Amino acid sequence: MTRQAITGARIFDGAEWHDRMALVIEDGKVEGLIAADSPTDAIRVPADGAMIVPGFLDLQINGGGGALLNETPTVEAIRTICTTFAQFGTTACLPTIVTDSVPVNEATIAAGIAAVEQGVPGFLGLHLEGPHLAVSRKGAHDPKLIRPMDESDLQRIVEARRRLPNLLITVAAETVGLEQISRLAAAGVTVSIGHSDGTYAQVKAAAEAGATMVTHLFNAQSQIGNREPGVVGAALDLPSLSAGLIADGIHVHPASIGIALRAKRGPGRIFLVTDAMSITGTDWTEFELTGQMAYRKDGALRLADGTLAGADLTMVDAIRYMHGTVGLSLDEVLRMASLYPAQALRIEATYGHLQRGARADFAILADDLAVRSTWIGGEKRFG
Numbered sequence: 032m033t034r035q036a037i038t039g040a041r042i043f044d045g046a047e048w049h050d051r052m053a054l055v056i057e058d059g060k061v062e063g064l065i066a067a068d069s070p071t072d073a074i075r076v077p078a079d080g081a082m083i084v085p086g087f088l089d090l091q092i093n094g095g096g097g098a099l100l101n102e103t104p105t106v107e108a109i110r111t112i113c114t115t116f117a118q119f120g121t122t123a124c125l126p127t128i129v130t131d132s133v134p135v136n137e138a139t140i141a142a143g144i145a146a147v148e149q150g151v152p153g154f155l156g157l158h159l160e161g162p163h164l165a166v167s168r169k170g171a172h173d174p175k176l177i178r179p180m181d182e183s184d185l186q187r188i189v190e191a192r193r194r195l196p197n198l199l200i201t202v203a204a205e206t207v208g209l210e211q212i213s214r215l216a217a218a219g220v221t222v223s224i225g226h227s228d229g230t231y232a233q234v235k236a237a238a239e240a241g242a243t244m245v246t247h248l249f250n251a252q253s254q255i256g257n258r259e260p261g262v263v264g265a266a267l268d269l270p271s272l273s274a275g276l277i278a279d280g281i282h283v284h285p286a287s288i289g290i291a292l293r294a295k296r297g298p299g300r301i302f303l304v305t306d307a308m309s310i311t312g313t314d315w316t317e318f319e320l321t322g323q324m325a326y327r328k329d330g331a332l333r334l335a336d337g338t339l340a341g342a343d344l345t346m347v348d349a350i351r352y353m354h355g356t357v358g359l360s361l362d363e364v365l366r367m368a369s370l371y372p373a374q375a376l377r378i379e380a381t382y383g384h385l386q387r388g389a390r391a392d393f394a395i396l397a398d399d400l401a402v403r404s405t406w407i408g409g410e411k412r413f414g
Contacts, residue, residue: 278344
């Protein structure tokens with residue numbers, strides 16, 4: 032692959048900003064930073080007046096561009112999702128399936144394996160959000176499809192992990208056994224607690240068994256109370272847990288976001304997810320989700336009864352919201368969209384930053400955060 036030097040832009044490498052430097056990439060990886068005026072045999076690619084930032088990682092993305100995995104569990108749908116969100120700076124994602132039947136889960140896993148074999152740009156693995164959840168916190172998931180995890184389910188997930196680079200599964204702390212969580216974690220599956228009415232003690236036990244994340248913090252889970260901290264309290268208090276956050280101004284109040292960020296004990300972090308649906312990136316006004324109609328209105332996606340059904344959100348929009356409304360520094364918000372999800376998935380050695388040896392996954396942004404171009408593995412995929 033041609034050696035290139037991206038010049039003329041401020042560079043955020045995931046830790047700090049660099050001025051008057053060039054980003055040198057070769058063979059799909061970051062070679063390093065050099066002074067912008069240094070002699071080099073690399074082909075210079077101008078990015079005048081822009082920002083170069085690590086590509087965004089989205090660990091919960093149900094659909095986009097008209098494709099929804101639950102409705103069309105195919106490699107073509109995965110490709111559409113990855114291509115659609117590359118327009119918005121996302122360079123790696125976990126296409127996500129919500130609670131569905133065994134055949135749809137099997138078809139989704141088969142599609143994910145095919146996406147790996149075909150080298151779909153931006154495909155990082157799969158997120159299975161259900162069906163082993165709590166009906167009391169079902170959200171938009173079909174309660175008729177929610178069920179306990181049996182041995183065949185566990186074996187299917189373990190086998191899928193052997194053939195996928197990453198596999199994330201959302202389960203309820205009170206409905207999936209600790210031994211099951213332990214076996215999944217031992218097999219390399221990332222276990223996240225979500226759609227759960229679990230107690231603090233139940234989430235703590237799940238974390239000790241191997242769970243490392245909480246799905247869409249504050250939404251579809253037990254809240255903090257004076258005598259029972261619930262899933263939210265456990266997510267913030269337990270250092271080993273990271274948590275996804277839907278920052279669209281609808282799912283979580285900005286004050287609650289600020290409180291959570293100040294309260295979170297590390298090393299686990301709060302990171303951004305979109306929870307986007309097929310309608311994102313289209314001009315549609317409605318879509319179908321596991322047999323239920325959902326409607327787009329006032330920036331939200333809701334079922335007929337008003338239940339939120341995912342989000343109409345891109346990662347760059349979430350970044351704007353966190354920076355402009357919640358008031359976080361831009362560098363910290365960028366880490367929430369890149370480095371922190373990479374750390375949550377334990378792939379930060381090569382993803383989520385632009386330091387030497389990292390994948391050459393990055394976005395070039397204008398001052399207003401509009402995405403000028405998106406690069407995946409050193410190749411321009413948008414712009």
